Amino acid sequence: MKVLFAGSSFDRIKESFISLFSGLDIRIARDEEINEALPWAEVLVTPPRAIDESFLKRAVSLRLIQQWGTGIEGVDLGACSALGITVCNVPSRGTGNAESVAEIALMLMLLLARRFSRAQENLLKIGRVHAPKGITLWKRRACLVGLGDLGHCIAERLLCLGMEVVGVNRTVRPEFQDWGLRSVHPLDELEKAVVGCDFLLLALPLNKDTAGIVDRKILRALGPKGYLVNVARGGLVVREDLEAALDAGEIAGAGLDVFWVEPPDPNDPLLRRANVVATPHIGGVTDEALNGVASFIRNNLERFARGEAPLSQVFLPAGRAETRP
Numbered sequence: 331m332k333v334l335f336a337g338s339s340f341d342r343i344k345e346s347f348i349s350l351f352s353g354l355d356i357r358i359a360r361d362e363e364i365n366e367a368l369p370w371a372e373v374l375v376t377p378p379r380a381i382d383e384s385f386l387k388r389a390v391s392l393r394l395i396q397q398w399g400t401g402i403e404g405v406d407l408g409a410c411s412a413l414g415i416t417v418c419n420v421p422s423r424g425t426g427n428a429e430s431v432a433e434i435a436l437m438l439m440l441l442l443a444r445r446f447s448r449a450q451e452n453l454l455k456i457g458r459v460h461a462p463k464g465i466t467l468w469k470r471r472a473c474l475v476g477l478g479d480l481g482h483c484i485a486e487r488l489l490c491l492g493m494e495v496v497g498v499n500r501t502v503r504p505e506f507q508d509w510g511l512r513s514v515h516p517l518d519e520l521e522k523a524v525v526g527c528d529f530l531l532l533a534l535p536l537n538k539d540t541a542g543i544v545d546r547k548i549l550r551a552l553g554p555k556g557y558l559v560n561v562a563r564g565g566l567v568v569r570e571d572l573e574a575a576l577d578a579g580e581i582a583g584a585g586l587d588v589f590w591v592e593p594p595d596p597n598d599p600l601l602r603r604a605n606v607v608a609t610p611h612i613g614g615v616t617d618e619a620l621n622g623v624a625s626f627i628r629n630n631l632e633r634f635a636r637g638e639a640p641l642s643q644v645f646l647p648a649g650r651a652e653t654r655p
Contacts, residue, residue, distance in 0.1 A: 331355060331635050332391070334371035336364045337379070340398075346617075347624035354631065368392075373634070375627060380404040386413055394418070394634055396627055399427065399614060400479075401563065402644050403536045416634070417644045420626050423479030426618030431587075432483035434613040435531055435561045436491075438585030441607040442557045443467060448604065465528070468492040473527040473552075475499075475520060475543075476534025476562065477506060484533055485509055498523050500539070517543070521551045529557050536563035546571035549581050557583050561613050564590040573600060587613045 331354060335344075338360040348356070359367040368374075368388040378401040386392065386409055395410065397419040410417050422428035440446075444464035452458040472488050474481055477499040488495050489510050497506060497514040506514045515523040520543065524530050530552050534540055544558065544567040552558065558581060560567055569590050575581050583605030592611055594601065601608050614623075630640045 331372050331631065332357070332370055333373040333375060333631065334359060334364075334367055336367070336371075336374055336376045337361060339377060340375075343620065346620050350621075350624045350628050351631075373631060378402070378404050381410075382406045383409045386410065386415070394631075394640070396420075396630060396640075398623060398627070401535065403563070405644075407644065416640060418630060418640050418642050419644055420623050421479060421642050422614075423483055425622035425626050426616065426620075427614045427623055428480040428483040430616040430619040431480055431533075431561050431613035432487050433616075434587050434609060435484050435533070435559055435585075436487055438559050438561070438587065438607055438609070439467060439472075439529055439531075439557070442559070442583050442585050442605075443470075446607060470494070470528040471496065471512070471526060472529040472531055473498060473520075473524045474531045474533060475517075476532065477503075477509075477514070478533070478535075480562070481533040482509070484531060485511065496523050496527060500534075521548055524548060524551045524556075525553075527552065527556060529559055532558075532560045532562045532566050534562055534566065536565045541565050542568045544568065544572075546575060546580075549575040552581055554579055554582060556581050557585065559585040561587045564588045564592070569600075576603060576605065583607075587611055 333351065333354050333356050335356065335358045340358050341360050344358055357367060357370065365388060369390050371389060372391050373394045373396060374389065374392055375396045375398055377398050381395065381404055383406060392415055395405065395415060395417045400419050400422045402417060402419050405417055407417060420427065445462045448462045452461055468491060471494040473496045474485055475498040477497050485495050494512045497511045498517060498520050499514065500517050502514050502516055532544065549558065549571060572584060576584065586606065586608045588611055600606060634640045
């Protein structure tokens with residue numbers, strides 16, 4: 331089975347995972363080499379990318395697309411189904427991915443709450459101590475949008491810090507009652523749910539129903555003391571509305587690990603605001619996540635090679651992508 335790891339990121343981290351795939355016919359293609367390598371591949375392992383009909387036409391031997399992670403928003407599932415190509419992603423909880431991203435969410439929240447950029451200025455430029463005054467996460471309220479694997483991991487950690495958590499999800503499931511949440515709302519009640527919250531955290535997938543879900547109206551409902559934290563996908567937020575809300579003081583600040591275009595422009599003025607903290611989409615880039623994701627994928631490739639049903643296969647029922655465990 332010929333396995334193509336598609337993307338320059340794999341070339342950079344290959345020493346961290348390649349030993350797990352010994353015995354397989356492996357090839358790593360940097361971004362500029364993918365088109366040339368596609369006809370060779372029977373299995374494509376890839377981070378989120380646009381995979382449409384024109385891409386698939388070049389992949390003449392392809393039988394399986396295995397996402398390195400959870401996001402499949404760029405994959406044309408209808409075209410894959412028509413060509414008999416199986417699509418799988420990786421469950422985030424239990425592989426180290428969701429756990430790692432949840433930690434980044436906490437880090438961004440803490441940096442915002444403790445006004446880290448001002449603290450660094452006081453320490454390194456002014457020579458002042460005991461300032462600035464921040465806020466604690468303890469006793470604060472967070473609106474957590476997306477209660478899947480990632481959302482569950484974030485909720486557990488926020489509750490351990492003594493926060494109140496308001497949940498928002500596309501479907502309101504009975505098991506949410508056991509999580510210790512203050513309340514749970516359907517997605518169309520986001521504006522209502524965010525009122526009175528100190529943080530708005532995004533942990534949901536990007537699709538046609540969620541693109542631009544955080545707009546000026548939602549940010550105004552969050553209010554001038556509230557912070558937006560996005561560790562999911564940049565396209566969930568209307569960028570122009572975020573900038574306008576920051577300019578107008580309608581929210582207190584933002585923490586971002588994901589962006590509308592990646593990598594973002596290093597000179598992007600949004601990244602240089604004193605009330606914005608940002609990291610370069612490193613939420614899932616940890617030792618445990620790399621090992622956990624790679625181990626899951628190795629097991630899935632072995633199942634596929636044996637003719638067994640792969641795990642975490644993505645289907646397209648009634649026009650909507652869903653993942654089956």
